[in-house]
Amino acid sequence: MSGPSTYEPKTGFERWLDQRLPVARMMHDSFVDYPTPRNLNYFWTFGAILMLCLVTQIVTGIVLAMHYTPSVDDAFNSVQRIRRDVPFGWLIQNIHATGASMFFLAVYIHMFRGLYYGSYKAPREVLWILGVVIYVLMTATAFLGYVLPWGQMSFWGATVITNFFTAIPIVGEPIQQWLMGGFAIDNATLNRFFSLHYLLPFVIAGVVILHVWALHVTGQNNPDGIDVKDKADTVPFTPYATIKDLFAVVVFMMMFATFVFFLPDALGHPDNFIPADPLVTPPHIVPEWYLLPFYAILRAIDFSIGPISAKLGGLMLMVGAIGILFVLPWLDTSKVRSMRYRPIARWFFMAFVVVCFVLGWCGAQSPDKVVAQAGEFTIDATFTPAAGGEQKFTATGHTLEEAHKAFEKQRAATVSAAGPGSLTKTVVTPFQFKVTQLSQLLTLYYFGFFLLVLPILGLRETPGRVPETIAKAISAKRGAAVEKGA
């Protein structure tokens, strides 16, 4: 935090270095004496956890790159070679592949934390925006990395995603070809994706430094969302925050290790153990779980609006879903930071979390999957035998196929009894609520939360009584706890 430095060089060397390059001073002020609000809960340990994730991915990734072969003929087998023959390759590869999921799990908790406690509000707007930049870089890196093992899902995921660029008018197709390095996903694509996958983590590391810098200028937010007023509100980062962070990191590592050692394939897709084949399209192309909500938004638009095609509309919404986070600090009009003191906003937030999860579920389903259906399929038929007369019959079924089967049975029975004749039939389709429609509703809430709820509610909601200082908030909480206990 900005303020007078308390660093005192103790040895001659430290004094000498301090006058030339004060790195020790910077580290001391940032990670030792840095004042930390004393009321932070465990949601504030995810910064440290994310640091662990980034370092883990970079270190394991560098080792993997020593053994990986970025060529369409060898990539798939080189990953198998790593898993089978490289000493501890199975471990390093598992950590890297699982680590991507763990990184996203942690970053989503970190982001929801920021959303709930209003960590994006003044004076932390730049801090938040840098965080969103890191998130965007993470999704790009993860997408590029998923292509490298060159399995079926790698190849077809890359095909689907690059194909979406063609929705952009005029420049879309050239952009797609430029990304792919040709007219299809091929060796050129794999090579450039490998190069970029190696580059972006270091860009992330750079932005992380800015993120931490911005954090240390404004100071941390806290669960009560109150500004730090004096020393009574804070504790020094070391040992208080360091020891708590270390404990949380180890708990996180236990979950991480459970996946790495006992469920290494649980987060992946079986199709990616099949080598990429441009001639065989998998029945369902799905991205990794952490991109599913955005994939659902992308596919939610199945109609065109004027000049905007369904594809372009979906792309715009998907980009908008992340882009809207950049302007979030100016969309939320509430003066109160923490939703702890916003009784109504809190429920809209919980609903938002549910919406994100269900969007993720939608992203994994086929868009035509029926979520709910009112009534059954009905086939009304009229059979007119050549001999004259008229016979009507009706077949029903929960699906169109079932209805057809029932219909065929009745038809056969009728025809065999009455002889040849002519048949007319009408199929009545019941109202069906499909994944696409569900995704549309959820997408509406996703954007409604940012564009309607946060701007309007902030002006109209009567917030709870916010304590004046962190110290008072703590004693109020402890008082309540004592009362409850008594």
Add this chain to the structure above:
Amino acid sequence: MVRGLLIAAVLAIAPISVSHAAEAKHPPKVDWTFAGPFGTFEQGAVQRGFQVYKEVCAACHTMNNLSYRNLGETGGPFAAAGKWDPASGVWKEVQLGAPHHGTRFVPAPDNPYVRAIAEGYEITEIDPTTGQEITRKGRPADRFVSPYTNPFQAKALHGVAPPDLSLITKARHDGANYLHALMTGYTDPPEGETPPGGATNLHYNPYFPGGWISMPPQLVRDRVVYDDGTEATPEQMARDITAFLAWAAEPKQITRKKTGFATLIYLLILGALLYAAYRQVWRDVKH
């Protein structure tokens, strides 16, 4: 916030669990010895599975990611232990299984079982000194020999290329159960069900997506004569081949699980110590 998030998570996950309406029949669960965090392979089963692969599957299926030496590596079907005799420079008293008192693990290239298996194959290659094609006996370092001389032959012969089996249990959802169900699940098609396009070379199997598979039923009684005298029922062979292929998909999986336990125990102790330290540091701080 924690409670709210938990409710949110439960609400959100609830619909997911009921959504797995698969097109193919769901394979029945088999009680595999290798399933779960404590699971291991029974060496006899994996050996028999290799025999089924060698005598049945290998006629049409490749296993590109496997080498003969893998069979003798730790946890492999032919891993063996013996006594090293420095005087003669050979391994003595070599027996299949893990080392026990007085014996050591035999490195795969020296493993007599592995060498015998490898030498049973003929390898065709180009002699670099003459440029002529030659054949030689297989070595432990060689990859599993392919039944095809080139990758196009598989498709040309069968219409569809039979999938490579190196990763087959990982490359299918619920792989081990699926494979077992597929191998034993051939039945007559239900009434009215006909192969797509009236094809005559397809076989009905309800566990295969779409129901019609190119591979004819393979595991009929006594298709192989087991070296260890086990009765070769279709069920027995299906279980053995699945065990072998589950091992082959990730030969290091037992090491993985063992390392996992050590790691978790280490983290548990470290976590407990850090928690105690955390309580100690924060004992006088109201928060």
